[in-house]
Amino acid sequence: MDPCVGPSGAPQMNTDISGIGVRVSFYLQTLFLSCLCARSGSPDEIAGALYTLLFTNTAMAVTALILGFQPNPEITFHDGLIVFYLLNLSWVTVYFSLPAVAKSPNVKLLYIFSILQSYTIFAFAFAMLITAHSFGQHSQCNHHASIVIFRPFHALPAGRIVCLVVTAVIFTLYTGMLIKDNLPPAPKRILQWIQQKVTKEVPTTAEQELPPPPGAPPLPRHAPQKLSAGKVEYHARKAPTVPKEYDLQIAWNIVIEIFVVLILWGMAVMNTELLIRWNHFPPSNGQSLWQFGQVLPMFLVVLPLTNLITAFRDLGLRPLPMRPVISKA
Numbered sequence: 001m002d003p004c005v006g007p008s009g010a011p012q013m014n015t016d017i018s019g020i021g022v023r024v025s026f027y028l029q030t031l032f033l034s035c036l037c038a039r040s041g042s043p044d045e046i047a048g049a050l051y052t053l054l055f056t057n058t059a060m061a062v063t064a065l066i067l068g069f070q071p072n073p074e075i076t077f078h079d080g081l082i083v084f085y086l087l088n089l090s091w092v093t094v095y096f097s098l099p100a101v102a103k104s105p106n107v108k109l110l111y112i113f114s115i116l117q118s119y120t121i122f123a124f125a126f127a128m129l130i131t132a133h134s135f136g137q138h139s140q141c142n143h144h145a146s147i148v149i150f151r152p153f154h155a156l157p158a159g160r161i162v163c164l165v166v167t168a169v170i171f172t173l174y175t176g177m178l179i180k181d182n183l184p185p186a187p188k189r190i191l192q193w194i195q196q197k198v199t200k201e202v203p204t205t206a207e208q209e210l211p212p213p214p215g216a217p218p219l220p221r222h223a224p225q226k227l228s229a230g231k232v233e234y235h236a237r238k239a240p241t242v243p244k245e246y247d248l249q250i251a252w253n254i255v256i257e258i259f260v261v262l263i264l265w266g267m268a269v270m271n272t273e274l275l276i277r278w279n280h281f282p283p284s285n286g287q288s289l290w291q292f293g294q295v296l297p298m299f300l301v302v303l304p305l306t307n308l309i310t311a312f313r314d315l316g317l318r319p320l321p322m323r324p325v326i327s328k329a
Contacts, residue, residue, distance in 0.1 A: 004141040011076045011138040013281045017063060018075075018082035021294025023272065025301055026086045029053050030093040031265050032304035037097050038257040040311040043104035049304035050097055050110060056300055057090045058117045061124040068128065068136045077135045077142040078279055080128045081155065084163070085272040087121045089265075118174060125167045132160045145279060148271050152278040251319040 004011060013019070033049045040046055064083045067074040075083075094114055101107055128135050133142060133156065146152040147159035 004138065004144060010078055010144060010279045010281050011141045013082075013276075014067075014075045014079045015289065015291070016293040017060070017067065018079045018086075019294045020289050022060075022297050023082070023086065025297035026056070026090055027265075027269050028301045029056065029304055030089055031261075032301065032308045033093055033097055034261040034265065035258055036304060036308045036311060037100040038254050038261065039315060040100075040307065041315070042311070043101045043107075045307040045311060046097065047101045047104050047106060047110060049307055050094065050101060051113070052300055052303050053090055053094060054110075054113050054117050056297075057087060057094065058113075058120050061087060061117075061120040065124050065127060073135075073137040076137050077128075077132060077139065077155075078145050078281070080136060081145060081147060081275060081279075082272065084125060084128065085268075085275060087124070089268045089272070091118065091121055115178065122167065122171050125163075126171075129160055129164045129167065132156060146275070148275040148278055150271065150274075152274070249318045251317055254319075255317060 016022075029049070029052065033046070033053055036046055036049055060083060064075065064080060068080055094117065098110065098114060101110055104110065133139070135142065143154075143156050145155040145159075147155045147163070153159060
């Protein structure tokens with residue numbers, strides 16, 4: 001029996017790794033984490049959702065590598081493309097969420113896990129793209145696959161080349177930034193680097209106003225003076241009348257950030273679902289889509305959803321309260 005049974009020659013989808021429940025879990029986790037970074041002022045809340053997505057990404061990449069390269073592969077190249085799209089969406093979300101937890105006490109551990117996750121995803125992407133012609137189960141169907149960037153085009157060879165180039169560029173930039181952040185400073189800047197590390201900021205004291213000269217009458221602040229018949233007259237300045245306006249207490253920068261997140265997230269989800277639609281996977285032989293393998297990933301959404309509801313319940317769309325700066329003497 002020919003495994004390429006779909007209208008465009010697509011084999012059966014492995015729903016345990018690219019089914020509806022797995023995809024929805026990735027979609028919601030990335031959306032909730034992005035909105036939480038925009039709204040929450042607590043690094044601990046963001047760190048909890050970030051840990052969940054980091055472990056999900058790493059587990060998905062490792063699972064796809066094992067299932068795709070074992071002696072009898074259990075996923076196809078079409079499944080690998082779906083995983084590739086999902087991991088790209090999650091990796092970008094994690095990368096731009098890390099600055100929000102810079103003040104977390106466990107930021108170093110998060111930083112290490114994010115590096116492990118990134119290189120695991122890069123390993124899967126390079127392994128799948130380099131062996132695209134023979135990757136996975138039913139490799140004779142690989143030449144039927146399509147990738148989607150707002151429109152479909154053939155995955156082999158054009159799509160493979162585009163994905164390889166983009167992945168290589170991102171890998172190079174990411175590795176370069178890691179090396180730059182962790183290398184010691186240049187020799188000519190060692191002294192400056194030491195000074196920055198050991199110099200402590202001296203708290204400044206409030207300036208005191210100098211007393212007026214002896215015999216001079218004190219001038220009131222902001223009081224214009226008027227000379228009349230050899231004497232000085234002082235007139236109080238009236239406060240300008242300001243029309244009363246009702247402050248809506250809405251942080252418009254947060255609203256704009258969430259709006260941008262929704263647009264970019266929506267485009268990523270759209271392309272992933274169009275990838276499935278235009279590859280024309282055959283039906284699942286009457287089996288229910290929501291089996292154990294699809295229901296279980298949905299529980300990973302609970303923590304980021306809970307944190308997001310808590311953040312909006314406490315803060316709404318109001319600006320974050322100003323924290324007093326306490327200087328140590």
